[in-house]
Amino acid sequence: MHAFEAAFAEFDPDATVAPVVAVHLTAQQRRSEQPVHRHRKGQLILALRGSVTCHVPTGLWMVPPQCAVWIPPGMTHSNRVSQHGQVCLLFVEPDTAPLPEVCCTLSISPLLRELILYLAAQPTDYSPDGPTHRLVGVLLEQLGRMPTEQLHLPVPAHSRLRRIADALASDPANRSTVAEWAQQVAMSERSLARLIKAETGMSFGRWRQQLHVIVALQRLSAGMTVQRVAMDLGYESVSAFITMFRKAMGKPPGRYLAERNRGEG
Known part of the structure; x- marks a missing residue:
């Protein structure tokens, strides 16, 4: 052990x-x-x-x-x-x-x-x-x-949503749309969107963004570069990733983690 x-x-x-x-x-x-x-x-x-x-x-x-x-x-x-x-x-x-x-x-x-x-x-x-x-x-x-x-990712209880959650956790760069996921889990796009909102309190896009924030913090805290994290999460550019992170957390990732490491609020 x-x-x-x-x-x-x-x-x-x-x-x-x-x-x-x-x-x-x-x-x-x-x-x-x-x-x-x-x-x-x-x-x-x-x-x-x-x-x-x-x-x-x-x-x-x-x-x-x-x-x-x-x-x-x-x-x-x-x-x-x-x-x-x-x-x-x-x-x-x-x-x-x-x-x-x-x-x-x-x-x-x-x-x-x-x-x-x-x-x-x-x-x-x-x-x-x-x-x-x-x-x-x-x-x-x-x-x-x-x-x-706000660093919580609701994990859906519904079996079909769990399949999507597990797939995204394994491959956070997956950019499949709600329509594509609906086809994979044998649901209509509208039914899947409603179910995600009911189970997580978020739209699918917001839920996936929250997953990206969590995965990004995980990897950045372990020493991975912003460039590598942006690439691993499937963003077309570093600036697109930083924009997403700033929108979600109020600060760019480098500043957010630097303040955390200094014990600032």
């Missing part, structure tokens, strides 16, 4: 008495993936370097540097960390703090990042009336104030 997966397997957050615990992990020469599992505690996955992709039953969540995904208690999920990635995992006992009841991607402030890193360096059996416990109170208060990021 790879060292990263072994560390995941050896640490059982639900076996700890402390209501909030953290662990700092690093991937090595290849990307690392954690099998589908669940915890009694809620889990925050903070990406320190590289990226994390989290699969839950209803979607795909992307965690670029200086962001985190919150997974509510009891929800099944799996995590994939990019090559040379670093993550910090924070586990929170249910009802310890008023945290979201659904998955969401959070922008993490430099203060909260340092609080989580500090907790990860402390023993998990800290005293309930000691300084670490008091710090945890501040940490949870800060966590509740973090803004959300």
Whole structure:
């Protein structure tokens, strides 16, 4: 077993008495993936370097540097960390703090990042009336104030839409139209468009764009160039890719990731 997966397997957050615990992990020469599992505690996955992709039953969540995904208690999920990635995992006992009841991607402030890193360096059996416990109170208060990021890709439950989602995830450069996909899954174009909107809340074009943003962040965070990512996603030019990214995220990819790596909002 790879060292990263072994560390995941050896640490059982639900076996700890402390209501909030953290662990700092690093991937090595290849990307690392954690099998589908669940915890009694809620889990925050903070990406320190590289990226994390989290699969839950209803979607795909992307965690670029200086962001985190919150997974509510009891929800099944799996995590994939990019090559040379670093993550910090924070586990929170249910009802310890008023945290979201659904998955969401959070922008993490430099203060909260340092609080989580500090907790990860402390023993998990800290005293309930000691300084670490008091710090945890501040940490949870800060966590509740973090803004959300729109880095969620709804994954359709319908079997025909799953086929399309799986095909696009395997080949994000696929430029098939709704009409062409409709023919492949034996539906009318109008019925497929309505079904995609009902299942994802997005048009097909918007849904595919969201997939492109997530894949782009995944690859850019792993060190791939903007030119290579644009080509891999099937864009005719780098400028066309940058325009798409800026429209979706409000900033060009280089600036977006530079600010994330510096811990800026």
